[in-house]
Amino acid sequence: MAALGGGSGGQWRQGWLPVLQLIRHGSKAVTRHWKAMHFQRQKLMAVTEYLAPKPPIPEQCLPPKKQIVEEDDGYVRLLRRQVAEAFRDNRMIVVCQYNPMANEDMLLMRHYLRKHNIEVKFFLNEIVRPVLSQSKYKNLLPLFVGRNIVLVSPETKAKEMLRVLRSVPQINLLGACIDDTILSKKGVENFAKLPSLEASQGQTVGALALLPSQTCSLLQRGSVRLTALLDEYIRQLQAGAEVTPGSPGGNPAKPVPSQSSEAH
């Protein structure tokens, strides 16, 4: 049903209304449901849609632009500082592979390691990698791939640590950096088998002190041997004198000086 719109001479005024306006179906302009548009209006909406500008060469033909958006977050900076501190302050740094395990087991393991003053730290790879690449620990970079944890300690108690880790099958040792020396798994095991510092120090001191202790006996060897031989001679004389008490005292004396001259 059409309605007539505009009064006389309406077309020549500012806001004119068209002569005919379509009003069908009693529903009002604002409805709760999506009001069905007239087909002509639908066509108009389809024709006047937004067309995005196309670049002359489509993006698929060009090499992809890698946009590295580096927002210098305070949080990221804090984490990096923590990583640098951990690497600086501790003598022993061990990187292990972390497989998911029960919380209780994790807690127990942390407790045992804490007893030996070893801390378990979780660091994000994307934060650790730039920190390490700029420090002297460049060779540890291939270890920080995938899920891992870091055990840090100011002391080097490798034996106790290995014992604890052996009891936990989900944590596998990948590599370690002890006293600025990078060790593999075998290296850590060998390091653990080594005697403690005090024992090895004592061993070295003992080995070094062995030669000087022998010098004294070396110098005295000649005179000691002479003394021993003379004592032997005297004993033999005394033994000869006891065996033949009746014989003249001068007879055994003759062969004896020839023996002593042979001995010289």
Added chain:
Amino acid sequence: MCWRLRRFLAPREDVTLPERTKLKFMDKVPAVPKVRREPRRLRDIRGPSREATEFTQGQYGILALGGGYLHWGHFEMIRLTIGRCMDPKTMFAVWRVPAPYKPITRKSLGHRMGGGKGPIDHYVTAVKSGRLVVEVGGHCEFGEVKHFLERVARKLPFPAAAVSRNTLQHMQEEEEEKRLNNQNPWTFERVVTGNMLGMRKYLSPYDLRFKGRYWGKFFLKHRV
């Protein structure tokens, strides 16, 4: 990520908290209830909003992306959810819509048509698209505030979104850019103002103002 450093950072200096930081309680019925029953006047839902489109006190808010009516239940939901999720010592929230003022009549159930207009049932507030409903501010970041504002926005009777000053400005700039770099030579505005092909026979005089972006109470975001 930065809002996680809340404990390490000093509070923002350019923000002053008002006395009452929580949202004011809105009455169901205005102090002077209306005696005269009013016509429906659905044009208070239609089209873009002219008031409360920009931020005043706060930095984050909920933007209405469609028209609708908010009744007392909605107000309570917003007030309680925001009151529960925000920290009254560091954040504040402010209403940008008035209390319900428009009377809505309802006829009693089960009666036939006729017998005059029904009595006033409840009051509502009309909200047009592009209007801010609530504003939140204080020593907080968008990341902290976004998730509960979005939860509230989902429950409103019209489509809404959580915005901050930056995101709102970004949206407006994007719209402007789209309008300028549109490759289609035929725009709705051009067709309507020139009455090309006699299109105005099928369109309303309001379409001169709305330019194809509004249809009833709906706001068509994807259109230019």
